[in-house]
Amino acid sequence: MTPTATYRLQLQPDFPFSAAEDAVPYLAALGVSHLHLSPVLEAVPGSRHGYDVVDHGRVRAELGGEEGLRRLAGTARRHGLGLVVDIVPNHMAAVPHLNRALWEVLREGPGSAYARWFDIDWEAGGGKVLLPVLAGRIGDELGAFRVDGEVLRHGGQEFPLRSGTGRLPLPELLDAQHYRLCWWRLARTELNYRRFFTISGLIGVRVEDPEVFAATHGKILELVRDGVIDGLRVDHPDGLADPASYLDRLAAAAAGRWTVVEKILTGDERLPADWVVAGTTGYDALHRVDGLFVDPMGAAELIGRYREYAGPAADRGGSWAATVRRAAYRVVTHDLAAETGLLTRLAERVCAEDPALRDHAPWALHTAIRELLVRMPVYRAYVTAGGPCPETAAETLPEVVVRDAKAAFTVAEEAAAVDVVRDLALGRLGAGPDRAAFCARFAQTASALRAKSVEDTAFYRYVPLVSANEVGGDPGRPAVTPEEFHAFCARLARDRPTTGTALTTHDTKRSADVRARIAVLSECPEQWSWLLVELGRITPASPPDAQFAWSAWQTALGCAGLPAGEAVGRLEPALLKGVREAGLCTGWTEHDPGYERAVTDFVAAGPASDGGPVREMLDRFAGTLDPYVRANVLGAALVQLTMPGVPDLYQGTEEEYVALVDPDNRRPFRRPSEGAARGEKGEVTAVALRLRRERPEVFGASGTYLPLGASGPAAPHCLAFCRSGEVVTAVTRLSLRLAESGGWHGTELALPDEGPWTDLLTPGRKFAGESVATADLFAERPVALLVRAGREGDPGLG
Structure with a gap:
């Protein structure tokens, strides 16, 4: 079902x-x-x-x-x-004593029945699996090893011993195994098994x-x-x-x-x-829904004010595209050095088998691999060696990417290596197992590079509007027009009507409600800039740099709903994680203790302060935005629950839910106590969910999607659509700009027919005719959910 x-x-x-x-x-x-x-x-x-x-x-x-x-x-x-x-x-x-398959591979080597489970390059490791699990160089760790029968122990770690080696002296015993234990830092360049992204503790x-x-x-x-x-x-x-x-x-x-x-x-x-x-x-839906509530002109102005405020720090990456490119170069040359090394070896072997390709130097192949990987516009291609190369796969490495990759070469003839690597990656060149391996591993490496350089690096370096920095989003162009949204929904209804949709997940860096509050800043960039100046004047601690301050204050504003006493414990770990992921001033493996101390001191004194003038000013500003945040929160929730697709609600998000990046968003779920009253968001959510459950034919695979248009001076502030001719969703967008322009006067929403229609969110309210005044439609709430009057079982409020 x-x-x-x-x-x-x-x-x-x-x-x-x-x-x-x-x-x-x-x-x-x-x-x-x-x-x-x-x-x-x-x-x-x-x-x-x-x-x-x-x-x-x-x-x-x-x-x-x-x-x-x-x-x-x-x-x-x-x-x-x-x-x-x-x-x-x-x-x-990759925990041998818990993972039986891996244990057997380490004990038996490439002859193990489980060796086929994992992508291990035995040749690169000299016949051994590299295990980068030691805190220091092995010479400094020898005293921590002990042999216990057929098991080698090091602290809390256990490793199997190759048969007959248990009585050897320790140096010989270590050399006799099918694996090589080593310092964890060697994983970056020497690792010879496929892993998840850059996490050596997860084996592919x-x-x-x-x-x-x-x-x-x-x-x-x-x-x-x-x-x-x-x-x-x-x-x-x-x-x-x-x-x-x-x-x-x-x-x-x-x-x-x-x-x-x-x-x-x-x-x-x-x-x-x-x-x-x-x-x-549902990340594709998340981006489209979020984008509806971002003002494009205000977002552009925020970028200028961000660069003016943050100074040189904001220009380290330049534009969003340049930030992604810089991050990709860092990841591909540093974090994924072992992966690009394997690709180079595979390319060398394929070229060696073909007389026409033998004179491509290893350094040229390596350069071509790097330059193509960092320029891929999507996560990966979907093509298998020997099979046809679909047009969609070829589009992942278009001619413009090939041309730009060749610019890294000073000799045009050597730049021909780019063509070779492109054709290898698309399965068009070579033969044999090495060709198939290159085709697969290039795609797998490309997806890891995209995830690490965009999701885990660039999103923390380019921060004009941090609510836009979610997976699948485009921080360089965060706004989505109603026309773009309608086109997206029409395509879903046609091609993937039961796809998933989401607003908050266990992987989102900020929950939907946090993003909804921050998005209002795109409607008031001038007031935001004024607030930053005033907060900087009264905050007793200095930020480590202005770019961090900008991001930290936006995060604090987004978390204005946090209960008293929780701010430091919730904001500090998330913001510290952010500067480590960005890798500009500190990192996960190369800490700068002074910088990180400045981060935590500033967060405690400013963005996460629980009282005093700083908190009073931040709360006062947040309070002025509350009506517009309400419109964003309710609008996004109702749109997700009624657009094409199957909505996924993350635990607790049916009500107001303030959460930051993991582990903050993975706290154990606590259901509301029996009889607890639902908040406004909870009421809207419950009504929409019950309607979906009772009317699956309206929202399911056979349901239809029809955009509805408004007319009048405030028409761009109304987003509406009809599902299967039976249910109308209407929400308010960019409500702060709407208020500044004088409200809904003279604006009407066209209805699919004369109805009458009942608003499930406001029992007793009915509308009839070919259109309805938006001032009447949104008199009670900034959202409306209309069904044909007289339908039995309509799950309205109350």
Whole structure:
């Protein structure tokens, strides 16, 4: 069954299956159709997310085991709910004593039956797997090793010993293994296994191998067949060698259960047409919904004021595109040096097999690989060596990218290496296993580079309007016009009507409500600039630099709803994480203690202060924005809940939800106490969810989408659409600008027909005729949800 709406619960030891079971009655009453669970298979003990799987054959004991999961499914079923589960096909935790497959590979070497599970370049490691797990150089760590039978121990870590080596002297014993233990810093350049992004603790899994697929999906598919699991959310398909073939196999094995993929689409990029899935997890929708509530002229003015305020720091990256390019160069040459080294070796071997290609120097191939990777406009191409190169794949490396990549060469003849690498990446050149490996690994590396350089670096370096810095977004052009939004929705309704949509996830850097408040700044850039000057004048501590101050104050404003006493404990870790991710003045592996101390001192004295003149001024300014924040919050929520697609609500977001980047947004879910009154957002959400559940034909795969137009001086401030001729959604956008221009006077919204129509959000209010005055429509709330009057069972408020 296709869900009408899902509700994401972040499972962890502090919120196991039994806690989710307790929440079932509340969530059923809210109106969702399915619980959306984070990964349920055995993970590293204590994991708060579950993406570090260690055993695909067992349901996680810390959550209650298989018995607890089946009991949760039964309780959910009795309340009319199904389960959608997050699965992790791309990687496992590289913890040998917990990961049996990896343990056997380390013990038996390339001859192990499990060697096919992982992408290991045995040749590059001299026949060994590099394990960068030591805190220091191995010469400084020798005293910490001890042998216990057939196990080598180092602190809390355990490693298998090759048969017959347990009695050797330690130096010889270490040399005799199928692995090489080394200092963690060597991972950057020497690592010889595929990993998740730049995290060496997560080793890539070769699910393209049918036997590996069967072994790693057996338990999940058993739970699907038994009716425990009704739908699947696939984590990071871009990490797979051949996502399309994987999804074909998964769809067949899961008998076509509703499945969405965590695929990040860039700009107007489309999900590959041959992917057998309902759609994405919804970051593409998040960007379009958020963008409706950003003023394009004000956002442009903010960029100028940001550069004026932040000075040289803001110009380190220049424009958004330049910031991304600089970040990509840093990541590809530093963090992904091992990956680009492998690609160079594979390219060398392919060229060596073809007499026409043998004279391309290794340095030229390496340069071409680097220059093409940093210029790719999307996450990756979807093409397999030997197969046809679809037009969409060729577009990932268009001629303009090739031309610009060649500019890195001073000799035109040597620049021909770019053509070779481009054709290798698109599967057009070469033959044999090395060619296939290059084609897959180039795509996998490209997706890792895009994620690390954009999501984890550039988003923290380019901060004129931090609410725009979410996955799938475009901080260089954060605003989305109503026309663009309508075109997007029409395409979804036509091509992927049951795709996922989202506003907040476990990975968003700021929750939807935080972003909604910050977005109002695009409507008042001048007042924002004035506030920064005044705050700088009265804050007792100096910021480490003006760029950080700009970002920190925006974050603090977005979190104006935090309960008293929580600001320092919530803002400080998130802002400290931000400067480390940016990597401009400090980092995760190269700390600058002085800079970080300046960060925490400033945050405590200013953005996170709990009282005094600084807090009073910030709260006073936030209070003046409250009416416009309300319009943004309610508008975004209602649009997501009624646009094409299946809305996913993150835990707690049915009400006001203030959260920052993980781990802040992964705190255990706490359902409201029995009988607690819903806030306004909660009321709107519940009404829309119940309507979706009671009228699936209106919003489902057969439903239609029709943009509705307003006329009059304030027409651009109304966004409206009709679903299947039965339900009208209307919301207010850019409400601060609307108030400044005099309000709704003389503006009307055209209705699909004369009705009459009932507003479910304001019981008793009905509208008839070919149009309605927006001043009347939004008299009670900045949003309206209209259904044809007289429909039985309409789930209105009250």
